[in-house]
Amino acid sequence: MVDNTKPSTQKYTCSGYETPVCTDISPHHTNSEQKNHTAAFSADASLHSTTQSFSGAALAYLGDSVLEIALRTRLVQSGICDTGKLNDIARHYVNARAQSAGIAQLEPMLTQEETAVYHRGRNGAGGHPKSCTALEYRRATGLEALLGHLFLCQQYDRIQELLDVYFSYIKHSMLT
Structure with missing residues (x-):
């Protein structure tokens, strides 16, 4: 008989140290506790169709x-x-600065809806830190708003597609 009350573990070696890694990430709660826990980490079904009720700043916060x-x-x-x-x-x-450069690479890939969300986030950005220009900050905020929107709409594959291009571009620009 297998004891299912404990998560299984495996060893992960990092810089010569063996660390147990939990491979069973499901919480061991009752069904009602599980539902409450899951609700905190999943988007409400009503959010899937639109994120219009959220400000660009709120979407950027999530993004x-x-x-x-x-x-x-x-x-x-x-x-x-x-x-x-x-x-x-x-x-x-x-x-x-990196996010502003990255969104410039992504803009040609965006759908009309994604472009509208990006513009809403970009246009809603206020002041900016000293480390970047106002335009860079606004463009970065637009990218974050787009990611927040895609996340709420559960478009995870699209997020992955855009971030693959983003990370590749930033990595390449760091090397040159």
């Missing part, structure tokens, strides 16, 4: 985290284990 988690996932999967190095690399990909 910022979409970009951040996508990048962090890629970096960790690359095998880099030093968190300082991970943060140094991440800074090159997730900043207003």
Whole structure:
């Protein structure tokens, strides 16, 4: 008889250290607890058809985290284990200047709806940090709004497609 109360683990080697990794990520809760937990991490069905009720800033807020988690996932999967190095690399990909350059590569790929969401996010951006121009900041905010919109609409494959191009472009521009 198998004990299903404990998650299975495997060993993951990172810089010579073996670390147990949980391979069963499902929470061990009752059905009602599971439903509440799942609801907190899934988009409401009513959000799938439109994100018009959200401001560009709210979409950008969400999109910022979409970009951040996508990048962090890629970096960790690359095998880099030093968190300082991970943060140094991440800074090159997730900043207003890089995002502004990246969206310039993505714009020809965008649908009319995606372009409208991008413009809504871009046009709603206010001030900007000293590290970039106002235009770079607005364009970066537009990209983040687009990612937030796609996430709420559960268009994960489209997010992946756009971010593959984005990350490839930024990586190439860092090398030249």
